[in-house]
Each structure stands twice: as C-alpha cells, then as structure tokens.
Amino acid sequence: MDMQGQRVLHVTQAQAWDALNDPEILKSCIPGCDKFELTEANVYNVGVAIKIGPVSAKFSGKVTLSDIQAPNSYALNFEAQGGVAGFGKGESQVSLHPHAEGCELKYTVHSTVGGKLAQLGQRLIDGAAKSLAEDFFKRFEALSFEQQYIVNQKFTPLIEGSCQFDMNGTSSLEVVFQSVANRYFRLPGDSNTNYEIDYVYHSTAFEAHRSGILYIGVDYDNDNIIVRDEFNFTGSTGLVTNFELSAALVDENADATKDTVEIKVSNSFLKDANKKGFAINLISKKKNHKII
Numbered sequence: 001m002d003m004q005g006q007r008v009l010h011v012t013q014a015q016a017w018d019a020l021n022d023p024e025i026l027k028s029c030i031p032g033c034d035k036f037e038l039t040e041a042n043v044y045n046v047g048v049a050i051k052i053g054p055v056s057a058k059f060s061g062k063v064t065l066s067d068i069q070a071p072n073s074y075a076l077n078f079e080a081q082g083g084v085a086g087f088g089k090g091e092s093q094v095s096l097h098p099h100a101e102g103c104e105l106k107y108t109v110h111s112t113v114g115g116k117l118a119q120l121g122q123r124l125i126d127g128a129a130k131s132l133a134e135d136f137f138k139r140f141e142a143l144s145f146e147q148q149y150i151v152n153q154k155f156t157p158l159i160e161g162s163c164q165f166d167m168n169g170t171s172s173l174e175v176v177f178q179s180v181a182n183r184y185f186r187l188p189g190d191s192n193t194n195y196e197i198d199y200v201y202h203s204t205a206f207e208a209h210r211s212g213i214l215y216i217g218v219d220y221d222n223d224n225i226i227v228r229d230e231f232n233f234t235g236s237t238g239l240v241t242n243f244e245l246s247a248a249l250v251d252e253n254a255d256a257t258k259d260t261v262e263i264k265v266s267n268s269f270l271k272d273a274n275k276k277g278f279a280i281n282l283i284s285k286k287k288n289h290k291i292i
Contacts (some may be wrong), residue, residue, distance in 0.1 A: 001091075001122070003129055007137050013096045019092065019140065020105075029139040030231040031132055035060075042066065052128040055116050057085030072096055078111075084113020105137075125140035181246055181264035183186065189225070189249050190259040193218045201243055203269055208235035208242070216247050216261060223258055224257040227251040237278070242268045 001062035023044060025086045027036035035047035042065040049058045061080025068074045081087050090111025095270045097104045113125065144264050175184075187195055195216040202209045212231025219225065233240045244266050252260040 001111050004105040008099055008101055008104050010102040014283035016073050016096055016103050027137050027250050031135045053120050053124050055085050086113055086117040088113045098125055175267045175272055177264055177267055179268045181266040184265045185263050187261040189218045189261040190222050206269055208239045210243055215270055
C-alpha cells in the first residue's frame, strides 16, 4: 500500500518537530496506541490495538527513525506482529515546511501486510489507513497539554450541545519561573458555558501551598467572561500572589468572534526557575446553565 498526504498544522515548525519526536505525544495521537517507548537511540517499542473490518488484534513492534534532519524531516521504518491477524511493515518519509498559518507536514508511506489482514482486500485496508491518518492529525492538532503552541485556531469542543461533563480525573502541568502570564491550556468558549477548574500547587523552594477552584462563566451572547478564583493558601502572606491563574475570552482565529477560553499561569517564585516546581491538577466541568 502506498499513501501520501499533507496537512497544515497551526503551530510553528520547531514546535511541530518537538511534538513529532515526543513519545508521549505520539502515543496519545496514534489511535489504539498504548505503548511508544524509547529503547535505544531513535528506536521505539510500540504497541497498538487496531480493528479493520472483521479483524481485531493487538500489534507489537518497533519503529526506527533515520536520516534525521532537524527540524525539517526524518525517515522511519516500522514492523509489527499481530499473531494470527498477521503482520505489517513499511517505511515513511515525514517533512515539515514553513506555512503562513504555522507549518505544513508532508508524508509518504509504503507498507505491506500479511496474514488475515492481507485477505481483507486492498480497498478496505486503504480506507482504514486513511481514516487512521486523519484521526492522528485531528488528535495531534487538538492535543490539550501543548495548547500554548496552537495559534490561529479556535478550540473545538469534543462534545456538542447541552451537557454536564466531569473529566473524572486529574492532569498535571509543570510550571517554572515566569513572571509574565503564559498560556497553558484552552477551553471551548463558543456558547454560554460555566467551567470549574480545581487546582493544587506546591512550591519546591518555598513554604507555599495553594489550592482552589477557578470559576469561569462564558457569556457568549454578550462577548464577555466572568472569572472568580476561590482558594486556600498556606505559607507566608507575602507569597500569596506569586502564583496565579487567569482566564480570558479570545478571538483565536481572527474571525471577529471571541470563541475560545484561554487559561494563563504566572509564577514569580525565582528559586523555582528551571525546576519542575509546580503541578496543577485540573478537573474541568462544563455546565450549560446561567452564567456565574
């Protein structure tokens, strides 16, 4: 099977290159992937569960990068075994190019499959491969934890319509010294919506601990946002504002509509510079009712 394609990414070329070389990001973007681990220089062990037509299997294999021309291109070879379902192997070329909206990713793939997969027919295999590639790029562009990199593109919600949603889990973000507030993640702001963000931080350099809830009310009809931070702080009162969360409603894609909530973090603890000094645990809840 041969496949090629291209995609405009709304990040800089350097940022896209970093993401394309980050095992955790790649694991999150590859549909069905539960393992993408570096085992030696430029070699990764990979585990992926896939379903194509009536065939479902867990594939284990290896990905090897070569001809690396940072931050422009690399080649990769892959091979995987899926037991009685068969095997897959091939090679790919991936390249990044400057673009007015960020950068453009181009790729070519040549692969072969055997076993039960080979019996499914080329049309079914080609369709599944194109669907998996499209899914990969959607995940890559929407990856929440690196959303400070995403520019000129509004945040599109994964759930449409009226709903109440709790992530039922926490996520951690690492914060180092930055006296100016920087973007850390985004939320959809294209409807009248309330969010509650539970957070906790603890300094590694000072006796300072802060936990609270950032309440965000999006008044989309009136192009407005209401933000309230209720927190408890333990430590010197002079340090209480050294760490702060803020939120704003922004026009992300220059279409004259403010449709994205931007969450920023500032940290002015000097001795925490260059350290993984803070972890913010986030639980987001979307509630479609009156604005707080």
